[in-house]
Amino acid sequence: MKHFDFHTHAFTDSLAPRAIGSIASVSGDVRPHTDGTVGDLLRAMKEGDVNASVIASIATKPTQFDAILSWSKQIKSEHIFPFASIHPMDQDPVGKVQKILDAGLLGLKLHPFYQNLPVDEKSWYPIYDAWQETGLPLLFHSGSDVAFMGQDFADPHRFKSIRKSFPKLVMVIAHMGGWLKCEEFFNELCGCDVMIDTSCSARFCPIELGQKIVSKHGADNILFATDCPWGVQREHIEFVKKICPDERGQEKIFYRNAERILGIKVTDKLPE
Numbered sequence: 605m606k607h608f609d610f611h612t613h614a615f616t617d618s619l620a621p622r623a624i625g626s627i628a629s630v631s632g633d634v635r636p637h638t639d640g641t642v643g644d645l646l647r648a649m650k651e652g653d654v655n656a657s658v659i660a661s662i663a664t665k666p667t668q669f670d671a672i673l674s675w676s677k678q679i680k681s682e683h684i685f686p687f688a689s690i691h692p693m694d695q696d697p698v699g700k701v702q703k704i705l706d707a708g709l710l711g712l713k714l715h716p717f718y719q720n721l722p723v724d725e726k727s728w729y730p731i732y733d734a735w736q737e738t739g740l741p742l743l744f745h746s747g748s749d750v751a752f753m754g755q756d757f758a759d760p761h762r763f764k765s766i767r768k769s770f771p772k773l774v775m776v777i778a779h780m781g782g783w784l785k786c787e788e789f790f791n792e793l794c795g796c797d798v799m800i801d802t803s804c805s806a807r808f809c810p811i812e813l814g815q816k817i818v819s820k821h822g823a824d825n826i827l828f829a830t831d832c833p834w835g836v837q838r839e840h841i842e843f844v845k846k847i848c849p850d851e852r853g854q855e856k857i858f859y860r861n862a863e864r865i866l867g868i869k870v871t872d873k874l875p876e
Contacts, residue, residue: 608862609657611803611829636833652837660713663689687711701734715745716757724762736773747782760789780805801829806843814847823853
């Protein structure tokens with residue numbers, strides 16, 4: 605079985621120690637399993653039987669777009685699929701979308717906490733409008749966040765107005781629909797026309813609830829993901845097997861759905 609991890613994080617070699625240290629200082633029991641570099645992510649992928657991964661970057665201010673795009677172009681390969689990021693205060697979202705397409709990147713990642721704006725605020729709308737025309741996935745953080753506990757910028761119900769206003773937008777809502785908010789996702793959005801990923805859910809989404817989500821939402825709409833370095837590949841592979849015992853459904857979740865929405869073919873395993 606191939607495995608395509610739809611949600612990981614990595615940083616430049618120079619930034620990784622500071623970035624991982626900063627997040628780890630507020631992450632409590634959620635500890636990193638790599639050093640935050642692309643090289644160590646590839647090591648973890650080999651150990652975890654993962655063929656390819658998305659690296660999801662986050663622009664915490666508009667001026668970071670170009671640096672993220674440049675680095676993404678350097679690291680992309682048949683095993684690494686970087687997603688770009690646009691800040692909601694960017695003055696030229698249409699131009700930025702075109703730059704992303706010209707660079708050959710296949711997705712966009714937004715994080716309302718680190719970008720300091722609730723996900724359904726209208727300042728995001730020019731980005732959503734421009735991105736829906738690409739037909740490529742937009743990966744949203746959803747639910748709580750260890751560094752911003754108590755804030756509701758990405759609660760599952762906030763995605764309803766986005767779905768209604770941007771019907772062509774390929775929405776991927778992370779963390780089984782909402783980190784620590786999976787029950788709210790089940791009640792509010794499960795069965796709607798959105799995709800979800802399994803990132804960082806092996807330890808926080810109860811198996812019985814995960815099974816209910818798979819049954820109602822359908823294996824066609826779920827993507828295997830770990831949130832590495834905050835999630836472990838093999839733990840999430842076992843999590844998917846428990847919430848979706850059907851082997852055909854597992855195949856869709858593990859890699860077929862990613863192939864479909866990205867328009868790719870997942871390669872064989874990483875070379876030894």
